[in-house]
Amino acid sequence: MAEPASARAIAAEQATPVIRVRGLAAGFGDKLVLKNVDLDVRRGEILGVVGASGTGKSVLLRTIIGLVPKRQGRVEVFGTDMDRADTDQRQRVERRWGVLFQHGALFSSLTVKQNIQVPLREHTTFSPRLMDEVAMLKLELVGLKPAAADLYPSELSGGMIKRAALARSIALDPDLIFLDEPTSGLDPIGAQDFDELILTLRRTLGLTVFMVTHDLDSLAHACDRIAALGDGAVLAEGTIAEMRRATHPWLKAYFGGPRARAAAGAEV
Numbered sequence: 001m002a003e004p005a006s007a008r009a010i011a012a013e014q015a016t017p018v019i020r021v022r023g024l025a026a027g028f029g030d031k032l033v034l035k036n037v038d039l040d041v042r043r044g045e046i047l048g049v050v051g052a053s054g055t056g057k058s059v060l061l062r063t064i065i066g067l068v069p070k071r072q073g074r075v076e077v078f079g080t081d082m083d084r085a086d087t088d089q090r091q092r093v094e095r096r097w098g099v100l101f102q103h104g105a106l107f108s109s110l111t112v113k114q115n116i117q118v119p120l121r122e123h124t125t126f127s128p129r130l131m132d133e134v135a136m137l138k139l140e141l142v143g144l145k146p147a148a149a150d151l152y153p154s155e156l157s158g159g160m161i162k163r164a165a166l167a168r169s170i171a172l173d174p175d176l177i178f179l180d181e182p183t184s185g186l187d188p189i190g191a192q193d194f195d196e197l198i199l200t201l202r203r204t205l206g207l208t209v210f211m212v213t214h215d216l217d218s219l220a221h222a223c224d225r226i227a228a229l230g231d232g233a234v235l236a237e238g239t240i241a242e243m244r245r246a247t248h249p250w251l252k253a254y255f256g257g258p259r260a261r262a263a264a265g266a267e268v
């Protein structure tokens, strides 16, 4: 019996990388930050994006989600070429991703609950009661107490801000989340707890994760694969073991330095 078209479509989507970037160039004025980036993010993986400060990790994230216009190349998300997509198709794809920006980027005039509800207001017609229920569920998922719902960002610790921002990023039950330096500013225990939370959410929600990070512990414990940016391109990609064998001077210094060795030691 012939396979139904819908089953074929599902199988095709499963086999396609969640993010496929080819020949990507982006920059500001005369400055080209990304020159030729090729990158795949596979379904269900946590990909860590590393690189020296200023190499364009955040710019790459922001270009993939369309906040920075690209100069050249192609970005496909869930098999949709974001340049060729019409408004409806774009919105359908955007609804399937969540973003945790560096420093959380919560709205300071809104409570935690209202912050989590921002994407719900934008993309759904949920009743106020349902929105409250969803917000409380997301709070619980990220390990925040119900009392945090009515606090303002200025009343939160750094770790709580990250968790609240994560709750907002998963408000629409995304399939993909982008995390920009999620553990920066957290103490080592807070950072480790946050890595655990990401791993738990990936397992329970079936997420694919694109994570910009400098945190060697996160790279060792949470990431399945790593892509290293430099000179406007991906210098190397692979598992952390493969990165440790890389010969590029920056990679050798980064993955072979004392902090990396300490992170590797803590892995076992």
Ligand SMILES: Nc1ncnc2c1ncn2[C@@H]1O[C@H](COP(=O)(O)OP(=O)(O)OP(=O)(O)O)[C@@H](O)[C@H]1O
Pocket (backbone or CB within 6 Å): 028, 033, 051, 052, 053, 054, 055, 056, 057, 058, 059, 060
């Ligand atoms: N909106 C902007 N306008 C002009 N230049 C920008 C803009 N955003 C980023 N840049 C420049 O692009 C380059 C890459 O910035 P980006 O924030 O992506 O670096 P990064 O690799 O994430 O660095 P870090 O690890 O320090 O966060 C930097 O030189 C930065 O100054």
